[in-house]
Amino acid sequence: MPKTPQVMILGTGRAVPEKVLTNVDLEQMVDTSDDWIVARTGIRQRHVAEPGTALSTLAVEAARNALQSANVAADEIDLIILGTVTGDMKFPAAACFIQEKLGAKNAVAFDLSAACSGFLYGLQIAEGMMANSGYRRVLVLGAEVLTSMVNWQDRDTCVLFGDGAGAVVLGQAVGDRGLLQTCLRTDGAHTGLLYNPGCGSVNPPTVENVQARLHSIRMEGKEVFRHAVTSMTEALKEVLDREGLGVEDLDLLIPHQANLRIIEAVVKRCKIAMDKVYVNVDRYGNTSAASIPIALDELRRSGELKEGALVGMVTFGAGFTWAAGLVRI
DSSP: OOOOOOEEEEEEEEEOOSOEEEHHHHHTTSSOOHHHHHHHHOOOEEEOOOTTOOHHHHHHHHHHHHHHHHTOOGGGOOEEEEEOSOOSSSSSOHHHHHHHHHTOTTOEEEEEOOGGGHHHHHHHHHHHHHHHHOOOSEEEEEEEEGGGGOOTTOHHHHTTBOEEEEEEEEEEOBTTBEEEEEEEEEOGGGGGGEEOOSSSSSSOOOHHHHHTTTTSOEEOHHHHHHHHHHHHHHHHHHHHHHTTOOGGGOSEEEEOOSOHHHHHHHHHHHTOOGGGBOOOHHHHOBOGGGHHHHHHHHHHHHTOSOTTOEEEEEEEETTTEEEEEEEEO
């Protein structure tokens, strides 16, 4: 049923590495071509962090931009939630480094591991904690340095991923503006279709495991595609149904930017006009949890996010996890 929003987005921010790796550059590194990559993914370039770059460095830049956008000081932040699978190290949480670098000394901080769904998972968790625990200003981030776990000899996966960070500052909702609905889902039966087998307790970072490239992303692309399209379609319809709305009521859809063909398939199933769908995967590749907040910031700063607009967000990632959200700007 329709819900009165409790929290709203006060500001947005993003950050990406300066280095850009084009498809033409990849042609010199692996057996691929610009035509092959564009035809299958829609990706033309991606931003790539230098080896050894801390995830928290990108995340802090995005966070500072979001704080400035919201006109909120770092010490006014009560809570920091970071969606990522590529933290600075196994522990402590990268959110702790972000807290210290920002000077957000009053904030509780933790990481959230839900792969590409991390940002939308973070929004729902933030909403619940604001409603039940008295947090008033919350920083939610999605950030990844996915190229740190890419096998550059695997042409099926290395062409897909890029690095970046996006952030939003949440505060109390005003009127009917704010986060209306979120839908979170998980199906652990398909963990073997998209995963990173190394560096955990099962395959610790021994010499043998590193030489076997167990620290790299593994993916069954066709199966991931099939599940992603079905799951994203159902999740988006669910959040709209709860509000008594249809796809025709959406002013804008921000899908996870993993693959243009997935986006097109979801849009076709939902019968949404492509001119209502935001796409930047051609410029960033798949930045996992960062893709939706990066898009939100691009749209806000370009003036395309109009007050009162109804915006849908939908994503899918390893786990499998998937999620959808509905927000009134």
